[in-house]
Amino acid sequence: MKEILSADSSESDLPEEVGQTEKDVEAGLPLAPAPAGGGDPGPSVSKEVVAAEPPAVGPVPDGGLDAWLQVAGSTAVLACTWGLINTFGVYQSYYEADLLKANSASEISWIGSAQGALLLLVGVIAGPLFDAGYFRHLLVAGLFLIVFGQFMTSLCAVYWQVLLAQGFCVGIGMGLTFLPSAAILSQYFAKRRALALGISSVGSPVAGIIFPVIFSRLQPHIGFEWATRVIAFILLAVSIPPVIFMRTRVPPSGKTRSMIDMTALRDGPYVVFVLGSLFSFLMLYVPFFYLALFGTSHGVAAPDFAPYLVTLLNVGSIFGRLVPNALADGWGCMNMQIICTLASAVLAFGWMGIRNLAGAVVFALLYGAFSGGVVSLMPTVVVGLSADMGRVGARLGTSFLVSGVAILVGTPIAGAILGDRTEARWLGTMGYAAAGLLLSALLTLVSRAMLYGKHGHWKA
Numbered sequence: 001m002k003e004i005l006s007a008d009s010s011e012s013d014l015p016e017e018v019g020q021t022e023k024d025v026e027a028g029l030p031l032a033p034a035p036a037g038g039g040d041p042g043p044s045v046s047k048e049v050v051a052a053e054p055p056a057v058g059p060v061p062d063g064g065l066d067a068w069l070q071v072a073g074s075t076a077v078l079a080c081t082w083g084l085i086n087t088f089g090v091y092q093s094y095y096e097a098d099l100l101k102a103n104s105a106s107e108i109s110w111i112g113s114a115q116g117a118l119l120l121l122v123g124v125i126a127g128p129l130f131d132a133g134y135f136r137h138l139l140v141a142g143l144f145l146i147v148f149g150q151f152m153t154s155l156c157a158v159y160w161q162v163l164l165a166q167g168f169c170v171g172i173g174m175g176l177t178f179l180p181s182a183a184i185l186s187q188y189f190a191k192r193r194a195l196a197l198g199i200s201s202v203g204s205p206v207a208g209i210i211f212p213v214i215f216s217r218l219q220p221h222i223g224f225e226w227a228t229r230v231i232a233f234i235l236l237a238v239s240i241p242p243v244i245f246m247r248t249r250v251p252p253s254g255k256t257r258s259m260i261d262m263t264a265l266r267d268g269p270y271v272v273f274v275l276g277s278l279f280s281f282l283m284l285y286v287p288f289f290y291l292a293l294f295g296t297s298h299g300v301a302a303p304d305f306a307p308y309l310v311t312l313l314n315v316g317s318i319f320g321r322l323v324p325n326a327l328a329d330g331w332g333c334m335n336m337q338i339i340c341t342l343a344s345a346v347l348a349f350g351w352m353g354i355r356n357l358a359g360a361v362v363f364a365l366l367y368g369a370f371s372g373g374v375v376s377l378m379p380t381v382v383v384g385l386s387a388d389m390g391r392v393g394a395r396l397g398t399s400f401l402v403s404g405v406a407i408l409v410g411t412p413i414a415g416a417i418l419g420d421r422t423e424a425r426w427l428g429t430m431g432y433a434a435a436g437l438l439l440s441a442l443l444t445l446v447s448r449a450m451l452y453g454k455h456g457h458w459k460a
Contacts, residue, residue, distance in 0.1 A: 060190040066249075067188035067196075073242035074200035077139075077181035080146050080235050081119055081174040082375070083207020086288060086317070087231075088112035089310035090212040093292045095162070099224060103159050106415030109289055113411045114167035115174065116285065120404030122175020127397025130180045133252030138176045143239040145173025150232035154225045179400060181242070182379045183393050187249040194333055194380045198325020201376035205321065205368070208314030210234075216307040269451040270385045273334070274399045276443030277378060280341055281403040282410040283436030284371055286429065287351065288313055289411045290418065291364060294351075297421055300360045309364050316368025324373035325380070333380045334448050340373030341441040348434035352427055378403075385451075410436075 061067050088111070095101075095108045126138050149169030156162045182197060189196040211231055218227040265271065291309045295301030301309060320340070328336045347367045354360050379396060386395045418429045 060188065061249075062189055062191050066247075069245040070184055070188050070247075071196050071200050073246035074181040074185060075203035076238045076242050077143075077177050078201050078203035079207035079238055080143065081178045082201070082204035083211060084146070084150075084170065084174070084235075085112065085116045085119065085285075086204060086208030086310070086314050087211040087215070088115065089288050089290075089292050089313075090215050090307045091166070092289055093296075093307060094215075094219065094224065096293070099157075100159055100162065104415070105293070105418060106412050107159065109411045109415045111163050111167045112289060113285075113408050114163065115171040117404040117406075117408030118168065118171030119174035119178050120281075120400035120407060122172055123179040123400030123404070124397040126176050126179045127183070127393035127395070127400070129393075130183055131252065131393040133248070135180050135184065135246075135248045138180050139246060140243060142173045142176030142178075143243065145176070146170050147173075147232060147236045147239060149173060150235055151229060154228035154232065175404075177242075179393065179396050181246070183383075183396055184246065184248060186383050186392055192329060193383065194325045194328035194377070197380050198321050198328075198376055201321040201325075201372070202318055204375075205314040205317035205372060208317065209311050212307055212310050212314075216304075267385065269447045269454065270382075270395070272443055272447040272450060273381060273385065274402050276341075276440045276447060277399060277403050278406045278440075279436045279443065280374055280378075280440035281406040282413075283348070283433040283440075284344070284374060285407065285411055286414045286433040287348070287364075287367055287371075290414065290429065291360070293421075294354075294426065295357075295360055298354075298426075300354065301357055305357075309360055312361055312364035313368035313371075316365040317372030320369035320372025321376040323369075325376055328377060328380065333377055333384050334444065334451070336373065337377045337381055338441055338444050338448060340370045340377065341437060341444060343370040344374060345434055345437035345441055348430060348437055351430045351434070 092105075092108055092112060095103070095111075096105060100108055126142075129138055149165050149171075152165035152169060153162060156165055181200070185196050185200065186193060211234075214230060214234075215227050218230060222230075288310065291313065292301075292306040295306040295309050296303050324336045324340055344367060347363060347370065351363055351367075354363055378399070382396050382399050383392055386392050414429050414432060417425065417432055419425045
């Protein structure tokens with residue numbers, strides 16, 4: 001059979017009955033009966049041709065047990081990825097005061113920024129692999145690297161060891177799992193896609209609340225090593241449900257795709273939105289990394305309470321991931337993205353005026369809420385800008401590549417600006433964060449205007 005259909009054979013080489021049968025199939029006519037004599041009949045060729053077509057996929061369920069199990073699994077993945085990144089503020093404070101006190105704040109922040117950057121940068125590889133049908137491979141390998149890297153962090157004693165274990169090993173694992181866990185929800189949800197992504201992203205702030213409390217409470221009593229291992233054991237337990245329940249619904253297209261979706265580079269609204277995301281992620285995590293340090297250095301918060309400012313950022317982020325995403329299905333994802341980014345910029349400017357604990361607590365809750373909306377809405381906007389669902393992984397990967405570079409350099413730049421922590425240096429760091437977020441909001445607004453010019457409706 002394969003010889004008949006090989007590239008070396010031409011249509012004229014086929015028996016007349018077979019050639020006629022293929023034409024009948026193309027025309028939608030019934031198959032001819034098999035010829036007597038037991039030879040290889042024409043209809044079997046037709047069956048092979050028909051079987052080569054991709055199987056039909058039913059409508060997007062937009063609910064049901066399987067769909068919500070994917071949301072639950074994605075929530076667990078977000079706890080193991082963004083949840084750890086949101087925890088790095090307490091590690092930053094501990095490293096500066098104890099384990100890595102010989103290193104500068106900028107050098108230490110490279111660990112957290114490398115972790116966050118790889119979460120997004122590896123998406124340029126994970127996206128096309130997801131499109132090609134390697135979801136399970138990505139999920140299992142990524143979760144293993146996260147847990148393994150966290151255990152290895154507990155054994156570290158010098159800077160380069162922490163950078164390799166907590167920065168690179170954990171970061172690569174995050175990159176392999178985060179994008180697929182977000183992209184798979186587009187196979188199960190259409191009308192309620194933003195809400196599903198918002199619910200799944202709650203795993204990030206919940207973990208960002210729990211992990212800092214665990215570390216700050218346990219570290220004085222059982223030491224850095226076992227406090228870090230406790231978090232690693234929790235990550236191991238949280239990783240089990242996604243491995244058991246998460247499955248793709250849509251089979252891979254079978255087409256070979258490049259890592260970069262070149263058609264996206266000709267899509268004006270997408271390109272401008274990704275540029276806006278560059279500035280957003282360049283500045284967005286500055287408060288997460290430096291708010292605890294700000295609290296202690298300005299006498300705003302006692303040293304034993306300062307780590308809880310990071311916890312409060314994550315408490316606010318829970319509401320920021322649920323409410324904007326719930327509204328986005330009705331008001332438009334990009335519209336909500338503009339509101340959240342602009343509000344984050346205003347709050348970053350307001351950070352300059354904080355003089356007491358009450359102001360720091362209010363800032364942490366509000367900034368956590370709006371910055372959580374920025375992070376959780378970004379994948380939904382990219383999916384909405386993708387006309388071809390078969391290219392969603394590649395488009396998300398491209399946008400994550402740009403955002404990953406921003407995270408990689410954003411907080412170290414802030415650390416370099418902070419320098420010797422004089423008041424002028426602190427104002428420069430805050431202004432750096434606020435100005436970048438404001439520019440991001442303006443670029444997203446331009447993308448929104450371009451989209452209106454293309455489609456002529458306000459909801460996007």
